[in-house]
Amino acid sequence: MRRPALSPEAAAVLRAHRVSRRSALGVAGLAALAGCGIPGSRQTEASCVSVDTSAADRSLVFANWPQYIDVDDDGRPTLAEFERRTGIRVTYTEDINDNDQFFGKVQNQLADCRPTGRDIVVVTDWLVGRLVELGWVQRLDPAALPNVTGNLLPSLRRRAVDPQGDRAVPWQGGLAGLAYNGRVTGEVRTVDELLTRPDLKGRVTLLSELRDTMGLLLQARGHDPGDFTELEFDDALGTLRRAVESGQIRRFTGNDYAPELQRGDIAACIGWSGDIIQLAAENPEIRFVAPESGVILYSDDMVVPNRAAHRANAERLMNYYYDPTVAAQVAAYVNYICPVEGAQAAMDKIDPELARNPLIFPTPGLLARAAEFMPLTQPENRLYNDLFQVAIGA
Amino acid sequence: MTGSRSRPAYLLLLPAGLWLILFFVVPAVQLFGTSLYDPAGSLTEGYRMTWAFGNYPAALAAYWPQLLRSLGYAAAATVACLVLGLPLAYAIAVKAGRWRNVLLIAVVAPFFTSFLVRTLAWQTILSDSGLLVGLLRDVHLLGPDGRLLATPFAVVAGLTYNFLPFMVLPLYASLERLDGRLLEASADLYAGPAATFRRVTLPLAAPGIVAGTLLTFIPAAGDYINARLLGTPGTAMIGNVVDSAFLIRLDYPQAAALSFVLMAAVLLLVVAYLRRAGAAALDRVA
The missing domain is CATH 3.40.190.10 (Periplasmic binding protein-like II)
Structure with a gap:
């Protein structure tokens, strides 16, 4: 059999497709779409201004990795306690599975200074370095973070990824x-x-x-x-x-x-x-x-992306998690390095064996061998x- | 033909046309533009459009082995799907009787779980300490240290498994319409079962074979999950390179150029295939 001839309808559609002025315009439009390049995406505090509505809006969106916080049958105990103490309603999402993919997901918004819909995101230190370099995260107020200033593990202070030390707070190491x-x-x-x-x-x-x-x-x-x-x-x-x-x-x-x-x-x-x-x-x-x-x-750090509207609420949460008792509760569940000094003593009451685990509370000898990647x-x-x-x- | 009579045709094309323009033409054009950006650009400094056609030969020179490997693995998986899928589709269409629907659902059932989970399951099936490898070692098809995981075999097996339904369903659709009287006629004319299969069944299944081959080969060539989870550094496919260029190395021009090279390579192969097999298949149907 020969291939069937076109039906009259299809032939009409094809005929209508000869290059007309309209389709020439279309081609020009596509060329413009292809031809514009991408501008540099660095932001500054002047170019991208974030407004904090924390005082009026007592809520917070916290984006973290899966299985990275304490849970029990009723929910997330430390998070529930934070909500009870502060009256801030926390929307906790576990939508970060991979640093590179997460960066790909939010980079268009952050490059254009648009909100990402998240007030705290937890990403690994090297990505923090990139976000800080691009000017995509907000400066935190040290006065609102007394627990962090007081209790942060010395080996996680003054890190090269956060030269001013005021953009990122370690969640776990x-x-x-x-x-x-x-x-x-x-x-x-x-x-x-x-x-x-x-x-x-x-x-x-x-x-x-x-x-x-x-x-x-x-x-x-x-x-x-x-x-x-x-x-x-x-x-x-x-x-x-x-x-x-x-x-x-x-x-x-x-x-x-x-x-x-x-x-x-x-x-x-x-x-x-x-x-x-x-x-x-x-x-x-x-x-x-x-x-x-x-x-x-390495550490996974909490940062507040540009245009996140609840920076002050976020700071209260960060400060809360640097209370050694709270930190010990999280560490007992997630088993990563706890970045909070004093949590080891608090852990002794929860689980003495974990309190002696050098992979949760590293010994000075182990920390001396630990290096950060530049x-x-x-x-x-x-x-x-x-x-x-x-x-x-x- | 008057304008008013062709209008319904346009209206019917509108939804799919808009969809294609919005989600294929516009991104494809943008991607093509990206492939011609200044390769020295960066996220911080931005990318200038310099019509850098040199990105193409540069990307090909660096990654032609992965490109050829992708086409090779996809071809191998397609052949394997055909060999597995043809008897299966034939059995379901012709022999299954009242089990037909159950079997069809069984073919499609894996789609109810995620692609990633299905592929991870193959890590267990092909595990060094699993039953399959144990059996193959016992019968000396594999050496005592031989393995299936992290070999080209595992990647092709994963591709075959993941894309098998795309082969079976079109084959089923064409075999299901097979007229039993044609097979009887063939037998009456002294053709044995083998000759009937070769001269009657196979030509009638040809449109399904062509469609199934395309539906299997095209996505398999661009896949990167199977190579990542079941392969080894030596089995990386072009999809893995594009993934790493876009997400990790942040080399957007190269990533876009490689995507287009893959698209062009697949398109060329498909056109060549359709010209040979497609025309032949249609001829045989008549």
Whole structure:
């Protein structure tokens, strides 16, 4: 059969589609749409003014990561207590699953100085650095945050991502280090073993997060993740490339390494301390290792985005969570590093065993080995991520 | 033809047309524009439109292996879907009788859970300590340290599983209309079952095969979830690169250029395929 001729109706539609003046205009419009470029998106306090309606509107939208606050059968105890004490109604959402994706979600609003509908968002310190650099978060009033000023863990003060120290308040901290499943392999003590030990071949995962994986690799090569040169980065990247090419590395992961480590498909990995505590609670053979060469300390911070209308309410919440008793309640549930001094004593009354856990209340010895990854400018971010992403296959 | 008679046709096209313009044409044009921005731009400084056509060869030079791999994996998954889907669709359409609806629902049922969860389930199925790998090791199809997860096989298997219904449903739709009398006639004319299948059933299923192939191949070529969850650094597909360029490296011009390269590559393959297979299929129906 020949292909059927066009029906008269379809032929009429097609005929009407010869280039007319109207469609020429359309093409010109599309060209304009394509051709305008994107302006720079940095904001300042003068270019993007936020108005605080906290006094009249006693509400607050708090966007956090899933399973990152204390819960019981009735809801979220510490949050309910905050509402009772202050009369501020909190809308708590768990809509942040990934820093890069969350940034993609809100970047258009923040670039145009439009509200995101969130008063507090919790993002990882390196993203805080980017938001501060872009001028996309509001300055906080230290006078409204006496608990934070008094109780913030010293190693989380004066951080490079927040040079003025007045934009971000840590929610929880964590360590990136090594972990292994003792059921399927012997102890793994160093990054070098992880990258080269023959019995681990094809059973190692690393994190797809540049700062965690490359931070540990830089430390293993004797470089400081807080202050390194391009040459030093290349040196550490060389060890990564060799491990990938030899087939040692099975995969680069986000949080999804946890079930594979649990099953034993992965014998050893780079992972986050809070995940490992939770895995170890079910399976004691899973252990976290802080290698001698060092670990990476990071924090997830609360920030108030531009145009959020409840900054003062947000500050009250931040201050509330720096009460050591409240902080201990959260830490007992989430098992990450508690950024609040004094919470350890309060935790002793809730759960003495957790109070002695160095991954929740790190010892001075562990903190001495912990380094922060240096904040990257936009061009540095591009350069290092290009190199890293190519090395990990994407 | 007068204007008044063609007006209903326009009105009928209006909803879909508006939809396409708003959600495909406008974003596609913007994306094309983005692909020509100054590659030295950044979020802070902004991106100037410099008609940088050099972004295309640069992106291709850096990422042609991932592009070829994507097309290869998608082709392999499409063939696997066809091999699995044809007997299945035939059985449902011709042999299932009153079980037909139940089986059709079973084919579609996986869609009731999220794509991500379905793919994660394959991590369990293909796990090194799972039943399947244990069995394959016992019969020495896999070495003692052999594995399925984090191999190209796992990625293609995941793609095949995730897109199988897109193959089965069009195949079913064309086989379901199969006239049993044609098969009888074929048998009367001394064709064995094999010859009947090859000379009668297959040509009648051709439109379904063409549609199923396209519906499977096109999304599979752009997929990045299977490669991320079931693959290894050596199995990254072009979708993984676009994802990393857009979200992590923030290299919008390169990300947009790669998206367009993928679109163009798939379009070229589809046109070539339709010219050969599509015309042949229609010819055979007659």
